[in-house]
Amino acid sequence: MSANNSSGLPQVSDRLAYNAMRNWRERLIEGLLLAAAAVSVLTTLGIVYVLVSESVHFFAKVSIVDFLTDTQWTPLFDDAHFGIMVLISGTLVSSFVALAVAIPMGTIIAIYLSEFADSRVREVAKPILELLGGIPTIVFGYFALLVVTPILQTIFPSLPGFSLLSAGLVMGIMIVPYVASLSEDAMRAVPMSMREGAYAMGSTKLYTAIHVVVPAAVSGLAASYILGISRAVGETMILAVAAGMQPNLTWNPMEQAATITSYIVQVALGDLPHGSIGYQTIFAAGLTLLMITLLFNILGQWLRAKYREAY
């Protein structure tokens, strides 16, 4: 306490002044925090506003039914078609390939790190894993194009130079650290008493990991998978570099195809006039992408609520 009177005891009025000062400081900090939170919320709202308002112009010219059912995507041709499924198929196939790599590998690495590795191994492995997550995706893109595609071509001679398979595999490798790191956190949060209960029943480490720790961590695992899905659906550079940019309605990973994201970069890099229909497709495609990620996030929230940890 700052000010004392001659008897050495703080006076009531001093204490009040001090409290008022503290209140004022706390309000200021609170306000700053609120402002920081508001910036991110407002940015998100702004993005949604731009996407929606531009898409409104787009859907004034193209019907939603055509948008969803047309099997061609040729917005820049004279005979323009706007079938978003063409781009969605590329996005889904490449994401599926990526997740087929990232989810099993990420989970296995997480199980190993959390349940088997001794603390020294973990202390080295985790930072390395997180470092992998910091590699720019353009590097992964060229890695896919220049290293992985040629290797795949020796196995599948018919594989074209650009393919969803190659891009998807590398995208999966890129996502592994995210899935592994979050999954490991989720499994380490499972209390030791739960594991002790399993060991006391005579189970082995592996049996405990699979039958007790993984189910106990399921909501955290689901969250890590959802993050992986969002990363895959939203990934751009790897696909732009290694998957080709030809719109192609296909469910075959051995083909090349554009995805929603790679289409957006392609158009954004071109010089389409502002306000033209071609320009507006970017926003319609972006809105579709947002919807897909939103869908997965809602699914994730629902899974979390359903399998909330009981410990």
Place this chain on the structure above:
Amino acid sequence: MQIHDNPTLKAEARNLNFFYGEAKALKNINMPIYDKKVTALIGPSGCGKSTYLRSFNRMHDLYPGNRYEGEIRFFPDNTNLLAAEVDPIEVRMRIGMVFQKPNPFPKSIFENVAYGLRVRGENNKRVLDDKVEHALKGAAIWDEVKDRLADLASNLSGGQQQRLCIARALATDPELLLFDEPTSALDPIATGAIEELIHELKKRVTILIVTHNMQQAARVSDYTAYMFLGEMVEFGKTDEIFIKPKDKRTEDYITGRMG
């Protein structure tokens, strides 16, 4: 309390020492565990009761740096549970454990009880159904859960969860059951149910129980061991320990705690 004069040995600690790294937590413990009897471990906090109990099913093997010295002989086969060549998993197959806080697995009630059976490779539906029902009845919880076996175990109350954990341990017919303060997280009614259960169980299984509650030790056990600072100060029939303890330290502790 009726105690027969020549009880059979189920286990025996011989010159048992235990170390957490450099710290010696158990000091030269010698103590018999009699077959189909309840033996209570009492003593002040930190005296090594849990450490001793967890030596029986080799729980200390789960953490690095722990070390046993001496033996725990297990009968009738006279195996040394602590021998390096004895697989801790084999030991845990024979010795069940119930913890201080109920720790049901994130599974259904049925699967919790079937867990140990599945670990042992049993997957026959009829056998599982049978043994699960039997174990739940043995743990006096069957009537409460028989209509909701598929529910998550975490939806049960604390006392029910603890009885479920007892059923889980019983399902595999252990020879020895270890209880580490099984009622310290429960209310008096749930505690009473568990004590009654322990009384029933000793017809089938040998029990070693840690408790802080002197009344509980006096009510449920046939034998009592008093531990202090890692040593086994006194072991004897429960009535004798409580009525005329030989050691001054035991007497002080019991009179202090009984009030």
